[in-house]
Amino acid sequence: MQLSERGGLELWRKAVTASVRSDAPDLTARQQAVLMSVALMPGPHTVRGLAEHLGIAKPAITRALDALERLNFIRRLPDDSDLRSIFIERTPDGMTYLRSFARLVLAAASGEEAGGKPAAKRSNAA
Template sequence: MVALRPLQALRLWQQVCLAEVRNEMPDLSERQLAILLTVYLDPPPHTVRGLAEKLKVTKPVITRALDTMGAMRLLARHRDEEDRRNVLIRRTVEGALFVERFGDTVVAKAGELAP
């Protein structure tokens, strides 16, 4: 584990955010990014209800975020065939590429931090 002081961690986050803006990548809110990373880093299945519980927000908040990210093709939704009340969240190729590239950006910017 890399130990960062608070100001170093903030500088890293700033540099990652600046890189995202400069690269003209999809502009995700912090909430959208938290949802996206949860879906791609935590084992499935993922549901609207489960994401709402994990993030401590309402289901409509998750739905709005999924609408936006669905339009960007970063995630997809479908009904659970076993329980039609559940909406399952699926990963997409575009989303997987976004997350991989985002991770690469974090690693690159962390490597640029002054010791």
Template sequence: MPVELRALQSLRLWHDVNLDLVHEGADLSVRQIAILLTIYLEPPPHTVRGLAAKLNVTKPVITRALDSMGKLDLVTRRRDTLDKRNVIIQRTVAGALAVERLGDIITARAKELPL
């Protein structure tokens, strides 16, 4: 099952999924989505500093994104016990479900693509 997406199919897929996201009022910014998926796809541990470097944004951006996503219970923070300056970002059940749901949306839209 090779992944063969041509440009027009790619755009159609991007359009359809974004439309779905807008429809269900999932108002996460592009940055927040990038952060969320990094946390759930890349191997832990994740720190503020590491995420900032990975996304090439400033640390306050990460802190604020974690604040807002934390309110939505999509991620949690914990102090690193070995180096108490560090904060370890952890996954949550609700976050895992949300990510899984996004995967389902994309997969479903990809299936519907015209060949």
């Protein structure tokens, strides 16, 4: 699929619009980037590694991880070889969220209306 800039933005708009109409939590762009990095890139994942990969400060990663952990989208595990470090892993709930979002993107790409009627929204994941 070849997209123009406008086509790419329109695809993203449709997917995000369908997402905010759903009952899924509203994630910030930073939270989505962190979750997708943890879920789709080979690990192990650390705060330092995510900060370097995304080019943002470690405190910003920590705040995003805090929100994602409250939603049970990621979990933190101690690094047994270095107790000062922790690993970040995706959870089944996090993968369910991403699969659902992927379906919204695919529906938008095929021109379908994704999400149907607006559903009751859960609270934001700020």
